[in-house]
Amino acid sequence: MKIMVINPNTTESMTMHLAHALEPLKGPGVELTVVNPAHGPVSIESAYDEALCIPPILELVKQAERDGYDAVVIACFSDPGLHAARELVAIPVVGIQEATLHVAAQLGFRFTITTTFAKRVPAKIESVELAGMGARLASVRPLDMTVLEMDREPARTKARLMEVAEMAAKEDGAEVVILGCAGLAGYAEEVEAAIGMKVLDPSPIALKTAEMLVSLGLRHSKRGLFAQPPVKLIK
Amino acid sequence: MKIMVINPNTTESMTMHLAHALEPLKGPGVELTVVNPAHGPVSIESAYDEALCIPPILELVKQAERDGYDAVVIACFSDPGLHAARELVAIPVVGIQEATLHVAAQLGFRFTITTTFAKRVPAKIESVELAGMGARLASVRPLDMTVLEMDREPARTKARLMEVAEMAAKEDGAEVVILGCAGLAGYAEEVEAAIGMKVLDPSPIALKTAEMLVSLGLRHSKRGLFAQPPVKLIK
Amino acid sequence: MKIMVINPNTTESMTMHLAHALEPLKGPGVELTVVNPAHGPVSIESAYDEALCIPPILELVKQAERDGYDAVVIACFSDPGLHAARELVAIPVVGIQEATLHVAAQLGFRFTITTTFAKRVPAKIESVELAGMGARLASVRPLDMTVLEMDREPARTKARLMEVAEMAAKEDGAEVVILGCAGLAGYAEEVEAAIGMKVLDPSPIALKTAEMLVSLGLRHSKRGLFAQPPVKLIK
Amino acid sequence: MKIMVINPNTTESMTMHLAHALEPLKGPGVELTVVNPAHGPVSIESAYDEALCIPPILELVKQAERDGYDAVVIACFSDPGLHAARELVAIPVVGIQEATLHVAAQLGFRFTITTTFAKRVPAKIESVELAGMGARLASVRPLDMTVLEMDREPARTKARLMEVAEMAAKEDGAEVVILGCAGLAGYAEEVEAAIGMKVLDPSPIALKTAEMLVSLGLRHSKRGLFAQPPVKLIK
């Protein structure tokens, strides 16, 4: 089974961080490739960043299918290009936000999502509402750090995560904390040990969801939302 | 007051159709420019088409602000790039779908949206749910025509619209019909006259919403969802 | 274009305040008349006040249509009599609360509504839920002032508004503040300048919505919620 | 225990019909008075009719409290003036629609409401949504009869009710049918016997709800939605 994980930003150190976090978790017989597009923003922190990173992601997704990959994971917690990617290919495409919300909903009643800074809070609430889980959202709490700061300063990032997770538990009634950024891959276990609270790392969950879909032969329905786009001229 | 209307696809005949439909409706003192990007798909009929048309739209939006436009309208009924555009500029950016849903909600209880073909139905339902208007949606009904067919065959398009609008009224309890495609601009009056049912043409509504916002000095809040994106390297 | 704005209470100083606030904002060629009923409560601060003011409002609405007005605005933030008025006439009737919620939803993700005192908070929440915007409501915050106090004490009112708007931004995550009372007409700009937060003044928005509907020839659907009431004996 | 039931329209034959239907159902020791206002529409079939009947209802409600009544029932399936009445008095005020929805929700999962004609369907859906029971609504089905026709033609009314209730069961999945008009009081048993489907008659349910509240000493909370209105000048 060949799975491609796409880091949608162009920061290679983050791609390597992600590869190191995921490699030990892949299932037996899984061939894992973690890539990032050559062009696009160095981090994804706005709808604008998302808009710019999507066309190169879609090229990678199409290439993955041509190259015989069995599934693709888009590893950014805003799931950029997820619907378009599912239209384009027949292999499963998994978004780390969507996959994680659906697992979180099975592990407790209310969850908190950590995000970068206050600006992103409304977008996270909107995603949760769209998934029908508004009643399950304890809170969205910003770390007040950029994605690149998280990448450069692991110690400060973990300290900040613990602080925020504790507030989520004490003040918001959270039962589960979701690390709302692929750049936080690999920190869940340590934070969970420190605060005694369930912490979810989205990228591994998405990888395992992809493995599950492939092993069951499951693919996106091609009858509606993810039907093949009409062929047409792109000027 | 200068308003730019962007047809997000690259079919110039549609841009001219739109300009002809909107020009007579613009308010006194309004300078109207209808444009389309030079590159991108010739019509927008999938999430993939949306993904491709967004980056060129965003360039046009930024250019509009630099050129002293007071507002921008994105004239495709899936509102491609709306959130990203609002992040990038301080002038109001209006989406024809969003603006029309909010007007429709004031003109009756339940509305029907016409769309191109069955594949697009789920995406329309999703948009309406996200706007909080699920209880107001009578139905989404496909015309079973492509955008380019609508552009080429006005007579057949109008006939099909009347047929679909009548079914919406009789079978779905619709009080209002929304023409869910900018390519249908200018047909509302005729269809309305024929079937005696309120028919909404999204592009004019969006143009007038833009005029309203400008005349009241209203702009998007820059405190949350539409805050300026962080400055960063785009490789 | 002739538009009648109805102040539903019987306090003439508020009618004049409203006229002064709206007159400079009306579009070119718009003839604006601001009136209040001769009989009814001096302010609208309860469902009881609403019940009493509605029959005289409806007489004014019918008179407006007979006198050739093109649209009517009901200028009280509980939209008293809105549905009944729409049943009675063919010209558009705009409610300042409804029109403003639909504009607010396009300017940011979450909004706060200011109201008079704590008693009115549940009624405002109920209106927002009914409009399908529960997920968009940051908070409803009372000014703890009566409508007549707001009319008599502009300085204290503005100070209190700034205080409340700042709390909405800091504690509730509001991106937009709605001045939830027609008596606050004209204060938005000053408050916005002071606190750097988008502030919406409902009466001008409703006036411009009315102008938009008239200029596009849009009217309420007469097929359902707003169909003409059956003719019958009123004893 | 003294309970006043208000028929909000001015058709005395309907008031007597209601009194005859309710008198045998009142609890031991209950003194029942069924009245109608002297002025107002002869039937309630629109938001306009509701608007006109409310002020006289509110006078009756206030009089009921002054005269020592223990509770009031407003017996029209649009619950006209319910919130305002609850503000004005300390005794419980029960609406037949609201009380019946809350009982129906305990007797099955999905219910159908019968109404007068198609125009009223959206208003019924809106009420059910506002009560949070959108997922429980199987359908709203019009009888295509006016309130006065129902009053004059009991045989045709019952036949039509049976027809509509059967369609609700077969086509809409309804488990319970609600007779959505006080003018249908007394028909439930017969229809239920004929079609083998649970049929709810709102006025008796509201009467018994009033008896329950009184016997338990329960009254509306005066801390929020139903707080006493501020005293003020009514011109």
Next chain:
Amino acid sequence: MKIMVINPNTTESMTMHLAHALEPLKGPGVELTVVNPAHGPVSIESAYDEALCIPPILELVKQAERDGYDAVVIACFSDPGLHAARELVAIPVVGIQEATLHVAAQLGFRFTITTTFAKRVPAKIESVELAGMGARLASVRPLDMTVLEMDREPARTKARLMEVAEMAAKEDGAEVVILGCAGLAGYAEEVEAAIGMKVLDPSPIALKTAEMLVSLGLRHSKRGLFAQPPVKLIK
């Protein structure tokens, strides 16, 4: 009229407490029996406790019907076995949580539920969401006491209730407080007098709801959710 009230736990002192609280409230001609199963947990404070108490409850419910009871009340605020019981018998079965939520919704806009300890908060929120009343829930507040402590220490329990009810009013905007445990039966009046806030005692409300249903001849619909279970072998 014969009504059986089932205390689902096996603590007889609580059954007697409940009987003493309900006996004075029963209607004229009502024969009241309060029982508890012989086997099962001594208190219900988890989904596990609920699971264990349900089979014995269902035996009691079937016995009640065979013995000619007219209705059954299940007196635990998680309504254990309610749907199954309704399937099994033709007489009405009332749950104290469900009945109370539906009365609370008629007495104010937002209510607070008190519960035992923090673990139970999510389950209460889930019940309220399922009833469609998410927008009406001010808060769920734990007393931080077990059910048996409430039974043993009435003075401390009342003191704690007052404390929590005051916080609900001041901080959460509650208009009504629901005593979310049958073990609190009889305390509502005293707490209400002390804090000037509407307090609902679920068991009396459920008893009166049962009396109402019986007196109106109302029973659960047998067409859907509560249809008779298929007869089958139970090994």
Next chain:
Amino acid sequence: MKIMVINPNTTESMTMHLAHALEPLKGPGVELTVVNPAHGPVSIESAYDEALCIPPILELVKQAERDGYDAVVIACFSDPGLHAARELVAIPVVGIQEATLHVAAQLGFRFTITTTFAKRVPAKIESVELAGMGARLASVRPLDMTVLEMDREPARTKARLMEVAEMAAKEDGAEVVILGCAGLAGYAEEVEAAIGMKVLDPSPIALKTAEMLVSLGLRHSKRGLFAQPPVKLIK
């Protein structure tokens, strides 16, 4: 990794059917045990059947943890005892309905659930609403067959499934069909091939979800809904 799958009914032929369907799908290194309780109903087709099967299920779940199993799957599409089981043990417990709804939501926009007979439709709708996926439910369609008939008559069952799945696609807009009964395990592929529509088999999805959770070290949060029940006397 040791996983126990519990068939909650006492029909051993169904347990064996399930074991045969799942055995080929288990991951490398997974030791799979499929069991059923010794006592309880022979099939689960009502809330009553669920109530009876839960206590024996819970004993099996506790035994599984004591015996060193890493996860448990409850293989009945009403997820009987799921919350209670999660309270009792620290190992993950997966429900086939819940797991499947969360996968279905990632494979298309709207899904149809097939169920046994009409009586079960409301219970399925209720489950989907509780999961927040009301907008995603195309329909619930009964096969009009009992669970034991499905077990005895595979050919008729498949034929009926194809018929129902086609109606779901043509009339309800379904993109995905969920086989809403563990007794249908193994039929998905054949039906999918015949009708060209995505068909989901819940038991394999739940097995793979359990494998995913174990491989990631994920467990239910013990801070809220699934916290350990208080220790107490069970009489």
